[in-house]
Amino acid sequence: MKIPSEKDTIYSIAHEAVGAFQFDESVVAVFPDMIQRSVPGYQTILTGIGELTKLHAQPDSNLYDLGCSLGAASLTMRRALQVNGCRIIGVDNSEAMIKRANEYLHAYHSDIPVDLFCADINDLEILDASVVVINFTLQFIDPDQRLPLLHRIYQGLKPGGILILSEKIHFQDVALQQSIEHMHLQFKRANGYSELEISQKRSSLDNVLISDTENEHLQRLKQAGFASAGIWFQAYNFASFLAIKSL
């Protein structure tokens, strides 16, 4: 099932002062369109989440979707699951997102239980997990809370369990950063965003979306306990990491 969406026109009108980006009702209505037109490789990453779920989900375990928004990754995992006794747990701290996600997830019958909670993922207990997805959400978490959160994910995973972490990244090298950021901007232009929309959204994400480099992510994953960690997908400045807890 495809999650329906209105067209994202949130930043199409000039504002004197652009407020900080929020996952409120207005964003919820346009979110699938917004993420599709803003994040190169988003759909391919969802397909990969399905494949990795088929490969790594363990019987009688929990699958987590942290910062689930409208539940796209939860839906993908539910479709991909081939083992018995699993439960999917989606968490987001936006009430508007969780309300809408519940409508989509429960529109079709499935024998696989999916429970969605409105909560801060920093307060979440992670238990008996075989697959944990955090798709474009760590970048919105207070940088000081990132390692503690990854630690808790590692502790909550079963041996052989996996973490799929997708993020917007930046590059230490200025020339590389400029070229790759240019390609992302061209992607947004090609998807119909105007210069005004692009610049107003960029202002709204200032100090809200705080990206790390590939190295910072890999170091942190190691520090959290993961012996195996690497990028399995990258499109411009958007990357998805796979980290595996040893058996």
Ligand SMILES: Nc1ncnc2c1ncn2[C@@H]1O[C@H](C[S@+](CC[C@H]([NH3+])C(=O)[O-])CC(=O)[O-])[C@@H](O)[C@H]1O
């Ligand atoms: N502390 C927090 N606790 C819980 N949720 C949070 C927190 N901070 C932010 N969020 C939530 O994280 C989500 C990030 S969007 C994820 C896309 C989705 N994963 C997808 O695969 O479609 C990514 C993006 O918009 O770039 C939003 O729904 C926030 O409410």
Ligand SMILES: O=C(O)C(=O)Cc1ccccc1
């Ligand atoms: O739009 C952007 O420029 C982004 O960096 C990605 C994004 C997508 C959806 C919500 C917030 C950020």
